[in-house]
Structures are given as structure tokens and as C-alpha cells.
Amino acid sequence: GEVAVRTLFTEFTSAAQRKIEQVMAEPLEQLLSKSLQRGEDPEFDQLLVSLNAVAEHCLPSLTKTLLEWYIRQNGMELDCSLDNLSPRVKNLFELNKINARDRIRDVLMERRDLAVDFLFCLVLIEIIKKLPDCPVPDHLLQLIEDLAFKHFKERKSYNSSESQHNGQLIADLYAEVLGVLSHGRAQGVRKRFLKELKGDQPYDVTVSVVMGMRFCSLKMFPVEELEASFHFMQDCAAFFNEARNRDVRHAMAAMMVELLVPVAGMAKREVNVPAMKNFVEMLYFNALDLAKKSRHVSVIFPLVTVLLCISQKSFFLSNWGAFLTMCLANLKHKVVTTQRIALESLYRSIWVYMIRINGEDNNNTNSRLRTIMEALFPRGSRNAVPRNMPLNIYVRIIQFIAQEKLDFAFKEIISDLLGVNKISKQFVINPERMTIGLRAFLVIADQLEQKDDPPPMPSTIGMLPSGNLLRTKKSYLNTTLTETGAKELGIGPYYYGIRKALDCILRALDAQIGRSMSMINGQLLHKEVDDLISEGKAKIELFRTCVAAIPRCLPEGMTKLELVNMLSTLSVHVDNELRSFAISSLQTLLLHFPDWTEIVFKGFVNFIAKEVPATNTEIVHNSLRLLYQLLTNWKSTVFSQDDHVCSQTTYNGAVNRRLASLLLVIFYRSMIRSSTLLKNIPKVHSNMFFIVLKVWLW
Structure with a gap:
């Protein structure tokens, strides 16, 4: 096992070095996510999956090795002579040659450091998923926390505009790392967050710290974990109610929405737990008052929605009427963003109304639903309300x-x-x-x-x-x-x-x-x-x-x-x-519905022969290729059937010979007029002939 881990980590370090060199050669304005994000390199993605698989057997040592690699990478020097730079990067500094070397060093070192952080976070996200099953020494997890909060605070401290954008991305990645870490270290992450909130720091730093928590999770079971989660949320609610800076308050509202939406989707009997009930009552009416003000509605209204969605049935039904009135009114708001928020709030609350609490009595439920439908689809209107959603x-x-x-x-x-x-x-x-x-x-x-x-x-x-x-x-x-x-x-x-x-x-x-x-x-x-x-x-x-x-x-x-x-x-x-x-529907009819096979071929061949102009080489070429593809797939289906399946699906010799004969006659009779075009694609032409002939002989 240890040999496999060493081999995988060696592969990672080599791949990481190649990726760092790649991003250093790219234009400075190109975001790191274009080259490094999951989905961009299947081989590297597979390497991450493999590291995730071995992590459950050696998470402590793998975490320590990864942190050591990160520290080494941050201590490396960079060759920043003008001769080694691309012409585009040179031009950025030619106007001020006196300080060019220092400026180049700063910008490129920032880009390199950010690329290292990106790769570091990708691996951390994969391996720390195993934390609940495989404990890691506290000092290593503390170091990961320190790195995360450090990057939240430095979100806007970079030298160039290009680094600013990438710095935002790295802070978001560390937020994702913290979210994964919270699955196995919830209490520690929460304590650190509340400590950071009480620190004496600028408002914009507080906003960054708050947004760094948005991927964390609230545990729903056992009940002790649920209570601990909502005692933490009560602390957040108290901070929200006491905050006087609008940006800080908005950031806290947005963070609470992200944490509470998954809870709203799972909560059933949990809504009756006192800690959860008290949290809703502590925050709902204050948030509702704020949501009525235009400067707050875009951020606070989603919070009101999710608070209603995690409330008890009696609380929900007694407050949903007023909430619904606000929602439907905001669907016609002059600001498009507010319209979208109202629509999303409406469909989350309908989910709770119909799926979690199963509506009310028949008359009241139908009346509510008709009111909603008349607002969304007004009589005589060609469009839904709001438009362009x-x-x-x-x-x-x-x-x-x-x-x-x-x-x-x-x-x-x-x-x-x-x-x-x-x-x-x-x-x-x-x-x-x-x-x-x-x-x-x-x-x-x-x-x-x-x-x-x-x-x-x-x-x-x-x-x-x-x-x-x-x-x-x-x-x-x-x-x-x-x-x-x-x-x-x-x-x-x-x-x-x-x-x-x-x-x-x-x-x-x-x-x-x-x-x-x-x-x-x-x-x-x-x-x-x-x-x-x-x-x-x-x-x-x-x-x-x-x-x-x-x-x-x-x-x-x-x-x-x-x-x-x-x-x-x-x-x-x-x-x-x-x-x-259209092509997909034709193929589905051909392959899965035997009684359509003859009609599909007959119709499509006649279309090529009678409708496609022989003078348009490209369309004839594409249509014949599609016919070839249909024939190939059909042949594969025919020859993959055994006798038993054939008798059940009507794929039998007589039907196939009759169909193949029909195709030969229709195809060659109708293609005589475009024979000069067929000469340009002899391979497709001959392959179609042999496919049909093979089916006929079979």
C-alpha cells in the first residue's frame, strides 16, 4: 500500500510541475481555472480519484506529505529575466525598464503561487473526504484551517488585476476545502470562524471570512449533532441581527442560505427540535422586515424563504400567505434580479408546501395553487411571468x-x-x-x-x-x-x-x-x-x-x-x-422499434434522393454519412440478436432480406442521378453496399 501511495504522489508532483509550467506560459489574463479545474484534464482527474481511493488507508501520512510539498513549492525561486518571457509579457513592462525585473518577479511569482494553491486545494478536497473515517493529527488540520482563513483575508491583496481574479478563485477553492473539512471537524471549524468574526478587522475582510464558510455543512443526525449545528446557527443569527454594516449583513445572510438549503431539503421531524425552532423564530421576522426594503430584498428575501422552509408546519402555514403575497408581487418587480429571486423563492416554498407538508385541505390547496398559476401564466398571455427566466x-x-x-x-x-x-x-x-x-x-x-x-x-x-x-x-x-x-x-x-x-x-x-x-x-x-x-x-x-x-x-x-x-x-x-x-429520434426509432425500421430507411433514402439538391456537395455528403451511420447501427443491432431474441423482436431472416432488398433497389435507383457526387466518397458508398448485402445474405 505504501509503495502505491508513493508512486501516486510521485505522479502527482510530476503532473503538477507540468501544469505549473503550462500556466506560466499562458497569457496573464487567462484564469487558472481554464487549465487546472476538474474536467479540463481527464488523466489528472483520474489521478485525483486514485489519491482519494488510497487516502482511506494512509490519510495522515498523505496529508503530511502534501503539506510538505506545498511548503517546498512556496519556497522556490523564479527565473524572471526578460529573455525567458513571451513577447506579450515583455510588453507589459517595457515602459518602465528600471523596475521591470522586480515587477516581473512579483506578477509571475503570484501566478505561480496561485497555481500551486489551486493544485494543492484540488488534492486536499479529494483526500480530506476520508477524514470522518480516518482521523488525522490535529496540528495538520489546524494548519489547513490557517491556510484557508489566511487566503480569505488576502482575497484582495494581489498586485495585478489578473492576480486579483485568480485570488478570488483560490479563496473560493479554500472555502470548498473548508466545507469538506467541516464534515469531519465541524466543531473546530465553527469555533475558528466565530473567533475570526470577533477579530478587529476591516469590513471587507469580515465579508471574505463569512463567504469562506458557505460550503460548510450542518449535520442532521444524530440529534446531538443537529442541536450543535443550530446552536452555531443561533450564534450566526445573533451576529446578523447585531451587524450594522450592510455588506457584512448581506454576506452573513448569503452564507446562512447556502448552509440551510440542504437542511430544508432533508428536514422532516427535525423541524421540531427546539434549537432549530428557536433559530427560525429568532431570525424570521427581523429578516422579513428587512426584505421589504429595496436595498435588502435581493439578499435577504432568499433568507426569509429558507427560514420558512425549515419551520414547523404550523409556522409555515400561518406565515406562507403573507410570504406568497410578497413573492407574487416581486414577480413583476422592475428589477430583473428581484424577479428571479422571487421565482426561485416561490418554487422552493411550493416544494415544502406540496412535498413535505402535503398541502392543506382540498379547497384551500386548490385555491392557493390557482392563485399561483394565474400569476405565473396569466390568461391571454403568450409568455410566463416573469419573462426570460x-x-x-x-x-x-x-x-x-x-x-x-x-x-x-x-x-x-x-x-x-x-x-x-x-x-x-x-x-x-x-x-x-x-x-x-x-x-x-x-x-x-x-x-x-x-x-x-x-x-x-x-x-x-x-x-x-x-x-x-x-x-x-x-x-x-x-x-x-x-x-x-x-x-x-x-x-x-x-x-x-x-x-x-x-x-x-x-x-x-x-x-x-x-x-x-x-x-x-x-x-x-x-x-x-x-x-x-x-x-x-x-x-x-x-x-x-x-x-x-x-x-x-x-x-x-x-x-x-x-x-x-x-x-x-x-x-x-x-x-x-x-x-x-431529429437525428437522435430517427436512430431511436430505428434501433428500438423494429416495426419502424423499414419506414425509417425508406423515408430517409427517399428524402436524400428527392429533396437533397445534388448540387450541394456538403449536404449530400452529410446526409449519406448519416445514412451510413444508421445502416451501421442497424447492422450491429441485427447481428447482435440471437435466434430467441429475434423471434421476439421480429428481427428474422425473412424480414431482414426483404428490407435489405428494398434498400438496395431504392438506394441505387434513387442515387443514379447523383452518382458523380458518390464518387467523391467511395468508402462510404461501398461500405453501405456491403452492409446491406451482408444483411440480405444473412
């Missing part, structure tokens, strides 16, 4: 409501957004509303079919400074939801209307921005693609959603051939995302 927030709100009120969500919200009740009349496309409605349907149906747990409380952080992701990407079903399946999920009465609405939307969008915006339209040659996309941005977003929904939800009233023809046309659309969704 992430549509996913509205989708999540509907998902939360469906958790307890499924019929209400479909009948009162989704059907209305999709215009289900207006299909027989003049059908009007409201892109934003329809996108929200369709996405909400897909998310809810997927959750019901996969029997997922209730959706989690929305978090505040997506990516940490190190590049680590807090959110996991969910995989969605791509199997078609049938009418029978919809009935079993409890959404049968609404499914036909949704499929019919999807049919109307697809036909309308195909006529408006489908074929007319495909690359086979010669009139587009004289227009800017970006301008076209921006003009119809909302409609294109709706079109993407509709196409991505196939084959999960198949449009009612559209034949298979019509759908394949439309997807084939969209495979050459000017919008990259829409084009990608």
Missing part, C-alpha cells in the same frame, strides 16, 4: 404540484399550457407556455413510470469552484408511452389530448420554421443563420422539445411516414440542436 423552474413547479395533485397538474395546468381545449378551434402557437407544458408532462410521466422518489429540494449550487458537479444527470425513458401505459399511471384521460396537441404543434412549426429553415432551402443562402434563429428563438426551443419527445410521445394523427419525413428534413435544419434531436 429559465423554463425549467416552471417545469419543476408543475412537477412539485403533480406530486400531490396529479389531476390538478394535468387538467388545470398542462392541458391549458398546451392548448388541448383549443385544438378543435383555431390553434395558436404559444411557444414558451407550450414548451413548459410539454416538458412538465414528460418529466412527470417519466417519474411515475420509473417510480422515482419525490423530486428533491432545488439546490443553490451547480458547480463547485474545483469543477466538481453537485447535480447528477438523470436518464429518461425513450420507450413509447402507450394509452394503456398512461391509464396505469393515472394520466389516461389527458394523454390523447396531449398527443393531439403535439401533432398540431409539430405540423404548425414544420410549416413555419421547419422546411423553410432547412439547409436545402436555397433562399437561406443570402440570410444570416444566427439572425434567423434569434428571431424565432422561442419557436425553435419548442420545436426542439417536441422532437426530443419522440418516440416517448408519438403525435396523434400523424402517420409513421409523415413523422419520418419531417425528422429527415429536420436532419438538415440550420439549428444544430434541433438537427441533433
Whole structure:
């Protein structure tokens, strides 16, 4: 084990040296995160994972070795002669040649030191995760704490503007280190923080120290840890109430929000613990008064929200009415930031209302929900309120409501957004509303079919400074939801209307921005693609959603051939995302739905032969490559089936020979007119022939 650790650490030191040399050769204005953040170098990421794995066996020695490496790196000298610098860096100092050497030394040493700190933090974050299971001597952890708070205080003490930006990033990384450290050393980190708060220092230093705590965690169990966590939060609340400097108060509010949102997502019976209850009562009404003032609303209103979310049921219900009134009023605030904060506060409080406390009685719950929906989706409006917000927030709100009120969500919200009740009349496309409605349907149906747990409380952080992701990407079903399946999920009465609405939307969008915006339209040659996309941005977003929904939800009233023809046309659309969704839908239909195979090939080959202009070499080339890709994937699927599976999926010799024969005839008959173009890509041409021939012989 010790040999493995030494080998890994030697690899780390070598990789770190290469990375330091790399950032020293880069332009000074380039942020260190561009080169050093997780996700930029897969090999280095794997090295960090390996260090994490061995840390549980030798964390004390590994921590000591890492600290020794860090200290050595900070004692190194730097060659700063002008001859060794790039022309760009030389020009920064040529105007003042007398002090050029000293200035170069200062700027480059700062950059080098910051790069060392970045790498040091990346490794610390990985190995200290093992601290709860593998104790480390207190003096080593104390040293890590000292380094973290030192960098919080020095956040703005760098010589150049480039170093200032990187210094902010390093302070954030040390905040992440402190957050990981708090999992195994919560009491020590809290005591150090409260001690730093009482120190005599400028307000901006206090702000930096406070923000350095925002990645720390509050333990929820056992109950002793929960009480200790909220005694600490009471100390923070007391400091907040007594603070007179606005920036300090705002920083403390923001820090408490970051610490409390995860608690709000997990708390159930814990809200009845006296320490937690007292903390809410100690802070809520003071924060609510501050949130009514325009200079505080952007920072304090999220604090009011999270305090309400961790309160007891009786406290929540007695105060939610007034809170809701403030929320809905702020949705129309003249400041866009305040609108966004109000929307996020609304959907966190709805999560608590619908998922944690399951609403009130039927009449009161429906009345509250109708009030909220009328504010978000006013009658006669084409857009959601407020405008230009992430549509996913509205989708999540509907998902939360469906958790307890499924019929209400479909009948009162989704059907209305999709215009289900207006299909027989003049059908009007409201892109934003329809996108929200369709996405909400897909998310809810997927959750019901996969029997997922209730959706989690929305978090505040997506990516940490190190590049680590807090959110996991969910995989969605791509199997078609049938009418029978919809009935079993409890959404049968609404499914036909949704499929019919999807049919109307697809036909309308195909006529408006489908074929007319495909690359086979010669009139587009004289227009800017970006301008076209921006003009119809909302409609294109709706079109993407509709196409991505196939084959999960198949449009009612559209034949298979019509759908394949439309997807084939969209495979050459000017919008990259829409084009990608169309190709993905074609491949899914081909590979997972045997009864679609013949239609997909027939439709796509006919599209190439009849629609793609032979004079446009690039489009013909790309379309044939896609056909080749479809054939290759289909061949792999066919030959990966054994006889038993074949009998169940209709992949049998007779069907495949008939399909292969059809492809040979259609393909070569229709490609005669473009044979000169095919000569330019003989490999693709011959490969397609042999794939089809092989399947036919099989």
C-alpha cells in the first residue's frame, strides 16, 4: 500500500510541475481555472480519484506529505529575466525598464503561487473526504484551517488585476476545502470562524471570512449533532441581527442560505427540535422586515424563504400567505434580479408546501395553487411571468404540484399550457407556455413510470469552484408511452389530448420554421443563420422539445411516414440542436422499434434522393454519412440478436432480406442521378453496399 501511495504522489508532483509550467506560459489574463479545474484534464482527474481511493488507508501520512510539498513549492525561486518571457509579457513592462525585473518577479511569482494553491486545494478536497473515517493529527488540520482563513483575508491583496481574479478563485477553492473539512471537524471549524468574526478587522475582510464558510455543512443526525449545528446557527443569527454594516449583513445572510438549503431539503421531524425552532423564530421576522426594503430584498428575501422552509408546519402555514403575497408581487418587480429571486423563492416554498407538508385541505390547496398559476401564466398571455427566466423552474413547479395533485397538474395546468381545449378551434402557437407544458408532462410521466422518489429540494449550487458537479444527470425513458401505459399511471384521460396537441404543434412549426429553415432551402443562402434563429428563438426551443419527445410521445394523427419525413428534413435544419434531436429520434426509432425500421430507411433514402439538391456537395455528403451511420447501427443491432431474441423482436431472416432488398433497389435507383457526387466518397458508398448485402445474405 505504501509503495502505491508513493508512486501516486510521485505522479502527482510530476503532473503538477507540468501544469505549473503550462500556466506560466499562458497569457496573464487567462484564469487558472481554464487549465487546472476538474474536467479540463481527464488523466489528472483520474489521478485525483486514485489519491482519494488510497487516502482511506494512509490519510495522515498523505496529508503530511502534501503539506510538505506545498511548503517546498512556496519556497522556490523564479527565473524572471526578460529573455525567458513571451513577447506579450515583455510588453507589459517595457515602459518602465528600471523596475521591470522586480515587477516581473512579483506578477509571475503570484501566478505561480496561485497555481500551486489551486493544485494543492484540488488534492486536499479529494483526500480530506476520508477524514470522518480516518482521523488525522490535529496540528495538520489546524494548519489547513490557517491556510484557508489566511487566503480569505488576502482575497484582495494581489498586485495585478489578473492576480486579483485568480485570488478570488483560490479563496473560493479554500472555502470548498473548508466545507469538506467541516464534515469531519465541524466543531473546530465553527469555533475558528466565530473567533475570526470577533477579530478587529476591516469590513471587507469580515465579508471574505463569512463567504469562506458557505460550503460548510450542518449535520442532521444524530440529534446531538443537529442541536450543535443550530446552536452555531443561533450564534450566526445573533451576529446578523447585531451587524450594522450592510455588506457584512448581506454576506452573513448569503452564507446562512447556502448552509440551510440542504437542511430544508432533508428536514422532516427535525423541524421540531427546539434549537432549530428557536433559530427560525429568532431570525424570521427581523429578516422579513428587512426584505421589504429595496436595498435588502435581493439578499435577504432568499433568507426569509429558507427560514420558512425549515419551520414547523404550523409556522409555515400561518406565515406562507403573507410570504406568497410578497413573492407574487416581486414577480413583476422592475428589477430583473428581484424577479428571479422571487421565482426561485416561490418554487422552493411550493416544494415544502406540496412535498413535505402535503398541502392543506382540498379547497384551500386548490385555491392557493390557482392563485399561483394565474400569476405565473396569466390568461391571454403568450409568455410566463416573469419573462426570460429559465423554463425549467416552471417545469419543476408543475412537477412539485403533480406530486400531490396529479389531476390538478394535468387538467388545470398542462392541458391549458398546451392548448388541448383549443385544438378543435383555431390553434395558436404559444411557444414558451407550450414548451413548459410539454416538458412538465414528460418529466412527470417519466417519474411515475420509473417510480422515482419525490423530486428533491432545488439546490443553490451547480458547480463547485474545483469543477466538481453537485447535480447528477438523470436518464429518461425513450420507450413509447402507450394509452394503456398512461391509464396505469393515472394520466389516461389527458394523454390523447396531449398527443393531439403535439401533432398540431409539430405540423404548425414544420410549416413555419421547419422546411423553410432547412439547409436545402436555397433562399437561406443570402440570410444570416444566427439572425434567423434569434428571431424565432422561442419557436425553435419548442420545436426542439417536441422532437426530443419522440418516440416517448408519438403525435396523434400523424402517420409513421409523415413523422419520418419531417425528422429527415429536420436532419438538415440550420439549428444544430434541433438537427441533433431529429437525428437522435430517427436512430431511436430505428434501433428500438423494429416495426419502424423499414419506414425509417425508406423515408430517409427517399428524402436524400428527392429533396437533397445534388448540387450541394456538403449536404449530400452529410446526409449519406448519416445514412451510413444508421445502416451501421442497424447492422450491429441485427447481428447482435440471437435466434430467441429475434423471434421476439421480429428481427428474422425473412424480414431482414426483404428490407435489405428494398434498400438496395431504392438506394441505387434513387442515387443514379447523383452518382458523380458518390464518387467523391467511395468508402462510404461501398461500405453501405456491403452492409446491406451482408444483411440480405444473412
